[in-house]
Amino acid sequence: MALRTVRKFGDEILEKKANPVRDNSKRIQDLIDDMFETMYDADGVGLAAPQVGILKRIVVIDVSEKRDTPLVLINPEVISTEGEQTGPEGCLSYPGKSGIVKRPAKVKFTAYDRDFKKYDMEAEGLLARAVMHETDHLEGHVYTEKVIGKVYDSGDEEAEHEAEIVAGMIPPDEENEDSDGKKGRKRR
Numbered sequence: 001m002a003l004r005t006v007r008k009f010g011d012e013i014l015e016k017k018a019n020p021v022r023d024n025s026k027r028i029q030d031l032i033d034d035m036f037e038t039m040y041d042a043d044g045v046g047l048a049a050p051q052v053g054i055l056k057r058i059v060v061i062d063v064s065e066k067r068d069t070p071l072v073l074i075n076p077e078v079i080s081t082e083g084e085q086t087g088p089e090g091c092l093s094y095p096g097k098s099g100i101v102k103r104p105a106k107v108k109f110t111a112y113d114r115d116f117k118k119y120d121m122e123a124e125g126l127l128a129r130a131v132m133h134e135t136d137h138l139e140g141h142v143y144t145e146k147v148i149g150k151v152y153d154s155g156d157e158e159a160e161h162e163a164e165i166v167a168g169m170i171p172p173d174e175e176n177e178d179s180d181g182k183k184g185r186k187r188r
């Protein structure tokens, strides 16, 4: 296993459509191993092959707290989506940045696992968000295209607060709001 270089904002490979994987090989297995290693090393919840410079329809995800629930999506297809969730999102190709993005609350998809067995899954919450974010990468799309308001520096609470107001997640500041007023804000 080896760490791969994550392509960053401005790299045109991030705007290209990835190709379906036709068959399994040691190369594909090595790529998947490397993608997980790279994703865990960068403390990310998902990574798509184009982000490491490979235009193949492969995604790895792990949204678990313990980082012990790896999920492989080869040639994923979104079947249907339901509802809506609005929240902060980041991307390993845009280190240190975040933005508020609207995603479906639930997504049904099919994909092949790393043994090339087809499966279908219904995801919700953060997993649904990750699936939508990563499958966008396979189409050459990045989350910043969908950001409501501004992309801000991760950890810049003021900017995040502003973005949440723009996104309608929280009401505009009231005059005497103190830090308690921001208590309900979610961190990821």
Ligand SMILES: [Zn+2]
Residues within 6 Å of the ligand: 090, 091, 092, 093, 133, 137, 143
């Ligand atoms: Zn991303």
